[in-house]
Amino acid sequence: MYEFKYHRPGTVRQAANLLVKNEDAKVIAGGHTLIPVMKQRLASPPHLVDLSHIEGLDTIEMKGRSLVIGATARHAEVATSAIVGEAIPALANLAGGIGDP
Incomplete structure (x- = not known):
């Protein structure tokens, strides 16, 4: 895998701000598609924004x-x-x- 910065926002607002600041960022919630592609070096996003810990998004x-x-x-x-x-x-x-x- 390529090097990337991992972001773990606590709110939707924080996630949105990260995505605005880092337009090449990719959003992950479970990573079942993106992570294997990254391991195969078919994708190399510079930033990953993990939504899995934002309260209320799992309802x-x-x-x-x-x-x-x-x-x-x-x-x-x-x-x-x-x-x-x-x-x-x-x-x-x-x-x-x-x-x-």
């Missing part, structure tokens, strides 16, 4: 008639969520088949 909820799934909600959480299962059963089923144990 799953209904807002009116809309199902809202936060950016850092895990596939397993989507797959087992009663809210998702009721609103969009096919999505819950699909999410259960994504990922690597």
